[in-house]
Amino acid sequence: MTIRFLVNFGLLAIPIGTTLGVLFGIQSHRQATGQAPLFVDNGVSTDTYCQKSYGISPPAKGLEYTLNPNQWGWTEGTPGSLCMNVTTFHNKTYPTSTTAPPFSVTWKYPPGPEDAPVHAFPNIRVDSPLLPVSLDSLQSINVDIAWSYAVGNRSASSTDVAKLTDSSLNANVAIDMFMDSDKTKAGDSAKAGYEVMVWLADFGAATQPIGLAQGAVATEIVNGTTFSLYGGQNSANQLYVLTWVAQDPVEKLNTDISPLIKRILATSNDKFPKSSDYLGYIGLGSETLWAQDFVTFDVPKLAVDIHTSASA
Numbered sequence: 001m002t003i004r005f006l007v008n009f010g011l012l013a014i015p016i017g018t019t020l021g022v023l024f025g026i027q028s029h030r031q032a033t034g035q036a037p038l039f040v041d042n043g044v045s046t047d048t049y050c051q052k053s054y055g056i057s058p059p060a061k062g063l064e065y066t067l068n069p070n071q072w073g074w075t076e077g078t079p080g081s082l083c084m085n086v087t088t089f090h091n092k093t094y095p096t097s098t099t100a101p102p103f104s105v106t107w108k109y110p111p112g113p114e115d116a117p118v119h120a121f122p123n124i125r126v127d128s129p130l131l132p133v134s135l136d137s138l139q140s141i142n143v144d145i146a147w148s149y150a151v152g153n154r155s156a157s158s159t160d161v162a163k164l165t166d167s168s169l170n171a172n173v174a175i176d177m178f179m180d181s182d183k184t185k186a187g188d189s190a191k192a193g194y195e196v197m198v199w200l201a202d203f204g205a206a207t208q209p210i211g212l213a214q215g216a217v218a219t220e221i222v223n224g225t226t227f228s229l230y231g232g233q234n235s236a237n238q239l240y241v242l243t244w245v246a247q248d249p250v251e252k253l254n255t256d257i258s259p260l261i262k263r264i265l266a267t268s269n270d271k272f273p274k275s276s277d278y279l280g281y282i283g284l285g286s287e288t289l290w291a292q293d294f295v296t297f298d299v300p301k302l303a304v305d306i307h308t309s310a311s312a
Contacts, residue, residue, distance in 0.1 A: 043090045050083040052076060057127065058088040062097030063304070064127040069105070070285070071120040073112065080109035082288065084122050100124055100302040105286065106153045108294045111170075115235060117206055122297070123176065123285025130306050132186045132280035135179070135265060135273065137308040140256040145284065146301035147173055147251055149203070155298035159251055161203070170204030170289035173249075173297070175257065178239075178281040179273045186280025194273045195234070195241045196264065198227070198257060201249035206289050209243035210234060220244070220263045223255035229264070231271070240271055282306070 049056060049069055056067040069084045087102040094101070101124075109119040150156035151167045178192035185191040199209065211217075211232030218229040227244040234241050244260050265275050282304060286297045 044087060045090065046085050046087045048083050048085050050081065056084075056086050058086065058101045059092050060089075060094060060101075061092045062094065062099070065100040065124050065302075066127055067101070067103055067122075067124045069120065069122050071122075073116060073119040074109065080107075080119060082107035082109075082120050082122060096303055098303040098305045100299075100304070102300045102302075104155050104296055104298040105288075106294055106296045107288050107291070109288060109290045111206075111290045117170070117289045118287050119290070120288045121176075121285050122288065123283045124299070124302065125176075125281060125283030126304050126306075128282075128304075128306060130308065131282070132183045132278040133306065133308050133310075134275075135261065135277050135279060136275040137310055138258055138261065138279065139307045139309055140305075141258045141261075141282065142256050142303075142305040142307070143175065144254045144301060144303040145175075145200070145252065145299070147200070147297065147299045149173070149201075149286075150296050150298070151293050153294050153296055155296055155300075159201075159249060161249070164203055164295065167291050167293040167295060168204065169291045169295055170206040171291070171295075171297070172202040172207050172287050173200045174198060174285060174287060175200070176281070176283045176285060177261075177279060179277050179279050181274070181277050183278050183280065186278040189281060190238075192280065193239050194277070195239050196261065196273070197241070197243045198260060199243060199245045200253060201251075202245060204289065207287070209245055210241045211243070217269075218263060218267060220260055222257060222259055223253065225250050225253075227260060242272065 051069055052071045054069055067086055069082055071082055074080055083106055085104045105122040112119055148156050149159045149164055151163045175198040177196045178189050179194040180186040180192040209230040211230035216228040217231055220227050226247040229244050231242045242264060264272050284302055
């Protein structure tokens with residue numbers, strides 16, 4: 001019986017193996033030619049990236065995003081480290097068509113120079129066919145965000161500010177946008193003329209918006225949170241930076257943030273963006289200055305939905 005079973009199994013395995021080989025070959029060909037796959041992988045994986053700078057673009061059936069550890073103020077071989085963990089849905093389908101891949105960042109840096117204290121801005125940005133858009137056509141920027149900061153290398157369900165203070169955390173959580181009168185420059189953070197940030201939180205005395213010493217130039221209440229606006233030229237005189245700072249940490253935000261942009265346009269300040277300018281970049285990240293212990297910035301939820309008069 002054993003010998004007969006082995007013989008029969010062997011004979012059966014040959015056509016099965018041949019069939020699978022053919023199917024996997026077809027699967028590879030369909031993927032290479034952009035056709036729908038025969039097999040759908042519904043798995044979820046998390047990959048870690050510790051490079052100084054590296055573009056990570058998990059494929060999605062809806063809006064796509066690019067992530068980057070972006071350790072622009074850190075030199076390899078010097079103290080400090082940062083790793084970004086990105087969760088990818090293999091079937092390319094996220095909870096909504098505008099949902100981003102969840103991610104977290106664990107890092108630790110010593111204090112940097114007083115005139116250049118930021119070591120990195122690990123972030124995620126929108127890869128949207130709508131961008132760039134003219135500011136005068138902008139109707140809404142709906143964001144749905146949940147984040148937390150925690151001491152250690154694990155994420156937390158909520159932020160314990162006292163523990164972060166004990167670990168000397170100096171960092172912020174910021175929505176980052178770039179604008180310019182030129183469409184192409186508006187999407188390039190190195191060439192844009194204006195940067196508009198929305199700080200959902202700031203930790204540590206060293207985490208200060210540009211223009212803090214000159215005082216707030218405007219205030220605006222969005223979704224029950226009071227934001228104060230500060231402005232000034234960056235240290236390289238490359239661009240004018242406008243920063244809305246939340247009065248208290250906002251760990252969850254589900255609202256339209258375009259009123260903050262429209263308030264800037266309404267000031268009619270010659271140094272500020274104009275309604276004829278373009279929004280070319282929007283993302284979310286954390287400017288990391290320093291912390292004496294490892295800390296983890298976690299973003300389990302992010303969705304960005306931009307509407308213009310042309311897309312209404």
